[in-house]
Amino acid sequence: MIKRCGSGAGYTMSAVIIDGKKTAAEIRERIASRTAELKAGGVVPCLAVILVGNDPASLSYVRAKRNALSEAGMNDRSVQLPENTSEAELLSLIGELNRDESVHGILVQLPLPKHIDERKILFAISPEKDVDGFHPVNIGKLVIGCDAPLPCTPHGIVVLLKSMHIETSGARAVVVGRSNIVGKPLALLLSRKDCNATVTLCHTGTKDLKSITKDADIVVSAAGMPHTIRADMVKKGAAVIDVGVNRIPDASKKSGFRLTGDVDFDAVKEVASYITPVPGGVGPMTIAMLMQNTLEAAERTREC
Numbered sequence: 001m002i003k004r005c006g007s008g009a010g011y012t013m014s015a016v017i018i019d020g021k022k023t024a025a026e027i028r029e030r031i032a033s034r035t036a037e038l039k040a041g042g043v044v045p046c047l048a049v050i051l052v053g054n055d056p057a058s059l060s061y062v063r064a065k066r067n068a069l070s071e072a073g074m075n076d077r078s079v080q081l082p083e084n085t086s087e088a089e090l091l092s093l094i095g096e097l098n099r100d101e102s103v104h105g106i107l108v109q110l111p112l113p114k115h116i117d118e119r120k121i122l123f124a125i126s127p128e129k130d131v132d133g134f135h136p137v138n139i140g141k142l143v144i145g146c147d148a149p150l151p152c153t154p155h156g157i158v159v160l161l162k163s164m165h166i167e168t169s170g171a172r173a174v175v176v177g178r179s180n181i182v183g184k185p186l187a188l189l190l191s192r193k194d195c196n197a198t199v200t201l202c203h204t205g206t207k208d209l210k211s212i213t214k215d216a217d218i219v220v221s222a223a224g225m226p227h228t229i230r231a232d233m234v235k236k237g238a239a240v241i242d243v244g245v246n247r248i249p250d251a252s253k254k255s256g257f258r259l260t261g262d263v264d265f266d267a268v269k270e271v272a273s274y275i276t277p278v279p280g281g282v283g284p285m286t287i288a289m290l291m292q293n294t295l296e297a298a299e300r301t302r303e304c
């Protein structure tokens with residue numbers, strides 16, 4: 001663990017800002033060359049990203065995923081369906097993609113419109129093609145420590161921590177948010193032997209969140225709510241990972257909004273030793289890990 005806060009000398013140092021964009025770009029470069037090797041052997045990794053409806057944030061994330069596919073030299077079989085697509089239509093598309101041997105990965109972008117049962121859809125994706133790691137078989141494997149595709153955002157966070165040499169073994173890690181996409185799988189990943197952290201999972205039912213985050217060496221906020229983590233909630237020298245991507249209306253921006261995380265960045269960076277920015281922190285890592293899962297799904301088809 002690199003200690004950066006010399007409190008003894010009476011000075012403070014602003015946190016290192018973790019550059020997720022740069023780390024993600026490096027990973028994607030390595031993935032592109034592995035993809036080229038696989039293609040030379042006759043297999044072209046292929047992902048289908050399915051988007052139902054026109055949610056602006058989802059459109060932006062899906063665009064980023066498709067750009068990454070093209071940059072990696074992978075095939076893109078993505079489909080955008082209208083908001084009023086029925087559950088049966090979506091299930092039938094998933095069935096087709098499950099049977100298509102040229103497709104290695106299937107991802108249904110969440111959230112889905114209210115009339116579609118998210119679980120039914122996620123359960124229908126073949127576990128071998130589940131590049132999100134959301135299928136119950138893959139979540140089950142994660143729980144018992146078997147090899148399985150790891151959910152992209154939690155995996156990206158662990159890779160970021162390791163790339164910065166932030167010690168997780170024996171560390172007290174607090175995860176705020178219990179979503180199936182981030183909070184729950186991240187708590188599982190951090191408590192596995194290879195991370196070896198002592199994990200506390202906090203959520204909207206947590207009483208006195210500050211008393212818990214204050215003790216943490218690593219704080220991860222995946223609450224989806226600005227100002228979830230304020231400077232007085234963070235121990236000096238802690239690493240703070242911000243998963244929130246909140247759109248705040250801002251008339252001064254061309255888009256009409258600005259992005260902000262869950263963490264009071266400017267104040268918390270004066271207390272923490274490491275901090276991720278929004279944008280440019282965890283988000284790009286999610287995309288890089290998705291490319292990795294797609295590549296690995298394609299590689300597996302060659303092994304058997």
Ligand code: L34
Nearest residue numbers: 060061064108109110132152245279280281283284286
């Ligand atoms: N099935 N649904 C499924 N899998 C996922 O892994 C996701 N997620 C979350 C929403 N729904 C999903 C994503 O892809 C969130 N998410 C995601 C992906 C990428 C980024 C953020 C969230 C990202 O690239 N963020 C950029 C800024 C993007 C912008 O400008 O809007 C960043 O630098 O943080």
